[in-house]
Amino acid sequence: xxxxxxKIFSFLKLFKQALTGEIKDFTTGSINRAIFLxxxxxxxEMVMESLFAIVDIYxxxxxxxxxxxxVVLTEASLTILYSVxxxxxxxxxxxxxxxxxxxxxxxxxxxxxxxxxxxxxxxxIVSIIGFIFPKEILLLMGASEKVAQxxxxxTQIMLTGNIVIVLLFINNAIFRGAGNASIAMRVLILANVIxxxxxxxxxxxxxPFPKMGVVGAAVATTTGRAIxxxxxxxxxxxGKSLIKLTARxxxxxxxxxxxxxxxxxxxxFQFIIGSCSWIFLAMIIAESGTAAVSGYGTAIRICIFTIxxxxxxxxxxxxxxxQNLGANQPERAEKSVWRTAFITFCFFAVVAVIFFxxxxxxxxxxxxxxxxxxxxxxxxxxxxxxxVFFAYGMIISQAFNGAGxxxxxxxxxxxxxxxxxxxxxxxxxxxxxxxxxxxYVAIGVSETxxxxxxxxxxxxxxxxxxxx
Numbered sequence: 372x373x374x375x376x377x378k379i380f381s382f383l384k385l386f387k388q389a390l391t392g393e394i395k396d397f398t399t400g401s402i403n404r405a406i407f408l409x410x411x412x413x414x415x416e417m418v419m420e421s422l423f424a425i426v427d428i429y430x431x432x433x434x435x436x437x438x439x440x441x442v443v444l445t446e447a448s449l450t451i452l453y454s455v456x457x458x459x460x461x462x463x464x465x466x467x468x469x470x471x472x473x474x475x476x477x478x479x480x481x482x483x484x485x486x487x488x489x490x491x492x493x494x495x496i497v498s499i500i501g502f503i504f505p506k507e508i509l510l511l512m513g514a515s516e517k518v519a520q521x522x523x524x525x526t527q528i529m530l531t532g533n534i535v536i537v538l539l540f541i542n543n544a545i546f547r548g549a550g551n552a553s554i555a556m557r558v559l560i561l562a563n564v565i566x567x568x569x570x571x572x573x574x575x576x577x578x579p580f581p582k583m584g585v586v587g588a589a590v591a592t593t594t595g596r597a598i599x600x601x602x603x604x605x606x607x608x609x610g611k612s613l614i615k616l617t618a619r620x621x622x623x624x625x626x627x628x629x630x631x632x633x634x635x636x637x638x639x640f641q642f643i644i645g646s647c648s649w650i651f652l653a654m655i656i657a658e659s660g661t662a663a664v665s666g667y668g669t670a671i672r673i674c675i676f677t678i679x680x681x682x683x684x685x686x687x688x689x690x691x692x693x694q695n696l697g698a699n700q701p702e703r704a705e706k707s708v709w710r711t712a713f714i715t716f717c718f719f720a721v722v723a724v725i726f727f728x729x730x731x732x733x734x735x736x737x738x739x740x741x742x743x744x745x746x747x748x749x750x751x752x753x754x755x756x757x758x759v760f761f762a763y764g765m766i767i768s769q770a771f772n773g774a775g776x777x778x779x780x781x782x783x784x785x786x787x788x789x790x791x792x793x794x795x796x797x798x799x800x801x802x803x804x805x806x807x808x809x810x811y812v813a814i815g816v817s818e819t820x821x822x823x824x825x826x827x828x829x830x831x832x833x834x835x836x837x838x839x
Contacts, residue, residue, distance in 0.1 A: 386411065390553055397550060397691055398472055398698035402707050406714070409690055412552040414683030416543065419559030423595075424672045426567050427588045430574045432738045436665040437515075438585040439738070441522035443668030444512040445529055447653040449536075450646035452497050456537045458639025459490060460544030461689075461772045462631055467548025467614070468690050468773065472697020476549070476613050483545040483607070484620035485627045490541045494534040501530020512650070513657030513664075528589035535596035542603040547686055548693065549613040554606050562599035566591050637777025641768070641784045648788035652814070655800050656807050659746075663807050666746030669737045673747075674754060677722045678765075684715045685765050689773030696774055701835040704774070708829070712766040719762045726755035750811050757815035764822035767829045776834040783824050792817035 385404070389411035397405040424446070431438045463486045470479040501508070505527035509519040539562075543555035569591035576582025583590065607616045656667050688711040695704035726733075730751035734744045768780040792813050799809025 390556075398694050398700060398703070402691075402703065402710060405691060406684075406687055406707065406711055409550070409552055409687035410684050410711070410714075412556040412683075413547065413686045414680045416552065416556040416559050417679035417681075417683040417686075418676075419556065419563045420679055422563045422676075423566060423592055425676050426563070426570050427592060428669055428672050429737055430570045431585055431588050432665075432669065432740075433575070434584055436661050436738075436740055436743060437518050438522060439668060439743075440514065440661050440664045441509065441518055441525055441585055442588065443664055443671075444509055444514050444518075444653065444657075445526045446668075447650050448508050448512055448526070449529060449533070450649055451643060452494075452530075452533050452536065453540075454642030454646040455493055455639050456490070456540035457642045458637075458777075459486060459493075459537075459631075459635045460540045461638030461641075461769075461777060462486075462633075462635025463541060463544040464548040464686070464689055465634055465693050465773055465775045465777075466631065467545055468550075468693025469697040469775065471549050471613065472694035476615075479549060480614050480616060481620055481624070481627060482631065483614050484616055485624055486541050486545070486631050487538070488621060488623060489628055489631060490537045491534065494537040497533045498531045501527060501533065505530065513654050515661070518661075522585050525585045525589045528586065528593060532589075532593040532597075535593060535600050538600045538603070539596055542600065542607065545607070545614055546603075546612070547690055550690065550694070551606075551612050551614070552687075552690075554603075554612065558599040558602045558606075561602060562595040565595035565598055569594060634775055634777060637781040638772055640781045641772075641777065644781070644784040644788050648792050651793050652796055652810050655796060655810055659806050660742075662740060662742035663746045665738065665740065666734070666743035666748075667750055667807060667810075669734060669743065670747035670750035670754075673733055673737075673751065677719075678761075681715050681718060681762065681765060682769075684711050684718075685769035687711060688766050689769040692770050692773035693775075696835065696837075701832075704770075704835070705832070708766060708770040712763050715762040715766050716759055719758045723755040723758040726751040726758070730755075746807055749808060753808070753811035753815055757818040760819040760822040762822070764818060764825045767825040768821075770829065771825075771834050774834040774837050776837045779828060779834065780825070783821060783828070787817050787821045787824070791820060 385407060389408045397409060427442060428439060431442050463482065466482045467479045470476070470482065505523040506519045509523060509526055543558070546552060546555040570588060571577055572580040573583045573587030573591050574585070606612050607614060653664070657664050688708050691707040692704045695701070695707065730748045731744065733751065734747040738744060768783070771777065771780045795816060796810045796813035799805045799812055800807065803809060
């Protein structure tokens with residue numbers, strides 16, 4: 372009994388250390404302990420990120436399927452932006468983690484400042500396009516004329532205010548690479564609390580607040596993210612974290628920017644490849660009607676709610692790989708990846724069972740439209756089959772990225788998503804007349820193939836020799 376109580380206290384102490392971020396060096400000690408200390412705040416960070424989509428779609432679905440389809444199609448168009456932001460964050464995490472492993476935190480801070488400069492430049496371009504062409508973007512994504520005319524303000528706000536999305540990604544990548552994962556978690560908790568409070572007030576017009584409908588979701592989400600970004604900069608500039616920024620570091624350094632872009636380019640293309648695939652899939656499904664889009668979009672958000680926490684584990688693996696390669700411990704880096712992948716495999720196996728058993732109740736929680744419920748339930752059931760395989764593909768891809776080898780997962784994604792997934796989805800959905808079902812099957816097949824290829828290449832070990 373005393374032994375059990377002691378183990379409980381030890382666990383609680385370790386959990387507290389994970390949340391507070393007391394330990395930032397993961398190149399020594401137990402690998403399992405390192406995974407736990409990094410993964411807990413990163414998992415919570417990803418849960419917080421996924422809550423944005425879940426909360427928005429929950430309240431927007433109460434307006435109607437036209438509103439929810441607007442959110443789905445806008446998010447699909449934003450996937451290119453997410454791809455660039457994710458790609459930048461991959462490169463930033465790899466570079467900062469490597470410098471952190473070398474204990475060169477001044478160089479890591481310079482990398483952080485120049486990454487922010489790059490992110491600001493790219494976000495301005497997207498803002499201009501989003502402000503001028505919101506209706507055209509919705510129509511291009513397959514929205515009806517009515518949806519584009521009535522709900523374009525949502526798209527305009529989300530795209531014009533994209534700067535907060537980009538900065539959230541980049542700044543949290545800086546914290547993760549340095550081992551400050553708990554800070555990344557805290558800022559997203561704040562952003563979500565604000566979004567959860569403002570969403571119903573602004574969407575439904577509760578109390579003195581105006582009833583803004585789907586536009587209220589855009590205002591709430593952007594406001595929450597903007598305040599979170601301000602908190603990030605407080606941590607980065609107040610000198611209390613490992614990464615300490617000063618104004619003079621924001622003078623453009625082209626050599627450092629080239630290094631960031633070279634390392635990030637592969638990551639950007641990885642997610643652009645995957646995002647373009649999701650856009651094509653959304654366009655194929657859009658041909659089946661608004662209800663199909665709404666059901667698919669809601670189901671995907673449920674999936675994201677489970678996938679993003681697993682990305683927390685993947686990000687933990689990337690940080691462990693980067694820091695341990697920086698400390699010249701490649702074998703420790705490899706062991707960290709395999710152990711993290713197995714943990715993620717077990718997690719996805721549980722999620723798959725839940726999707727099979729409770730797919731329809733999950734859909735009914737978010738929408739009352741029977742056609743959307745049917746489409747979303749089928750999506751959850753089919754995607755669950757490939758879920759367990761997806762665990763290894765996700766973790767190993769991030770391990771490559773953490774090592775600075777962003778080209779390998781780029782080539783893998785190019786083959787799996789463009790050569791396999793898109794043609795297979797088109798053939799099944801249109802040629803074999805399977806409709807949205809064909810798209811779901813194509814997703815499951817391609818994710819399984821991704822995992823198999825990633826494992827085969829990872830075992831060769833060339834990623835251990837990459838210099839960044």
